[in-house]
Amino acid sequence: MNNSRRDFLKKAGLLSSAAITLPALQNEVFASPNFNMAGFAAPKIDKVKVAIIGLGQRGPGAVDRISYIEGADIVALCDRHPERVTKAQSILTxxxxxxxxxxxxxxxxKTMLKNEELDLVYICTPWEYHAPMAIEAMKSGAHAATEVPMGLTVSEIWEVVKTSEATKKHCMMLENCNYGDFEMITLNMVRQGLFGELIHAEGAYIHDLLDLNFSKTGYDRMWRLRENIKMNGNLYPTHGLGPIAHCMNINCGDKMNHLVAMQSNDFMMxxxxxxxxxxDAFYNEFVGKRFRGNMDITLIKTEKGKTMMIQHDVTSPRPYSRIHLLSGTKAYAQKYPKETIAFGHEAVKDAELQKLFDxxxxxxxxxxxxQAKQVGGHGGMDFIMDWRLIDCLRNGLPLDQTVYDGASWSAVVPLSVQSVAKNSRTVDIPDFTRGNWKxxxxxxxxxxGGGNTKIRPKVDTKKDVQLNVQ
Structure with a gap:
């Protein structure tokens, strides 16, 4: 760590053991109004030194994608299992x-954060580690990017927000679905006024993961199956919520006010x-457990009186869908099962739809x-997200997704659990912006002003990257 960075962190009280705790951050930093990370542009980083933690389902794909981005150097790789690190190294070599x-x-x-001087820590671990790792990464002087969700409890999500503000380090939740073509095109149409005023939106994560969740070779130590035992609510809201939240200007003109969650019983797990x-006796420990219900429906009302519906079902045998439905005073759009846009009772014809897309x-x-489609990652949206993140850091630009976005979208997880436990009673959603949404x-x-980050030629034909599921 260079002297200037160390001196800054010492002055901020972030290298002492006493200052690492959340109460210290609250007492020392937040006696005055919080620093607003929305629109914040960090100093430019010419060469972004990247560390990737977690090389199971999602991490190898991240190594592969980021290795194509010039100006991003993967300098550290970390996983609980050393053989996974060795395998990921081959992607680079x-x-x-x-x-x-x-x-x-x-x-x-933890050793990595102590030893390395990093610009970006990219976290692809099981959910329970996302918030602790992001917090410590920012305290070490690096920006953080974490897979979804950003945290599992409201208190740890608040700690992520406050740590980002205190350190002036970005913490971006890696919500790749915001970078899908249809999602970005409809967002632009909303911004251009074609939908009039949005009234209602819907999103979902409907994905049959029953076999994968019970697979011995799927998620390390069966962690995702265990989360479906520990928490009874909407465990994975952000793929559906993130894109529609941007369309509805959540945290930048409106905010989510309260939610109600209703959930079926478990009929599958x-x-x-x-x-x-x-x-197979291996599965005896899961017999008799109370699994979360199959379908969770979470309804959200915004401060301005608009509504959102988010569904979550990862066990029923049905086609994949994130819904992505937008309903405004002038137009309607829905992505699944077929990309549809309408300006009245009838959907526009395919030829006209393509003209709108163009x-x-x-x-x-x-x-x-x-180029993103050639590199891959969920049809290219993963690579657009990674490239955009690196390009913003290199050019000192604000990020598309702020820490407040990741916080509010992720908070639906614990808040939906609370609502379900209370027979679908209303639960208030915290304002992580503390009024700055206005x-x-x-x-x-x-x-x-960005766009100068180049892409390395795709030279390897044999990809040894584990396919990711999200």
């Missing part, structure tokens, strides 16, 4: 890139556990969209 410093073991990530245990594709899609500006759909 096949492309002629230098091996990253390897860290492993339960506390390998308990039976599946019993069936598996009948032939006309309202934002600059980001036109600039990087085709004046925060929506994020810019243009490159905003």
């Amino acid at each position: 096949r492309k002629g890139l230098k091996e990253a410093t390897a860290y492993s073991g339960e506390d390998g990530w 308990g039976d599946h556990a019993r069936q598996l245990a009948s032939t 006309k309202y594709a934002p600059e980001l899609i036109k600039f990087i969209g085709q 004046t925060n500006k929506p994020h810019d759909l243009t490159l905003n």
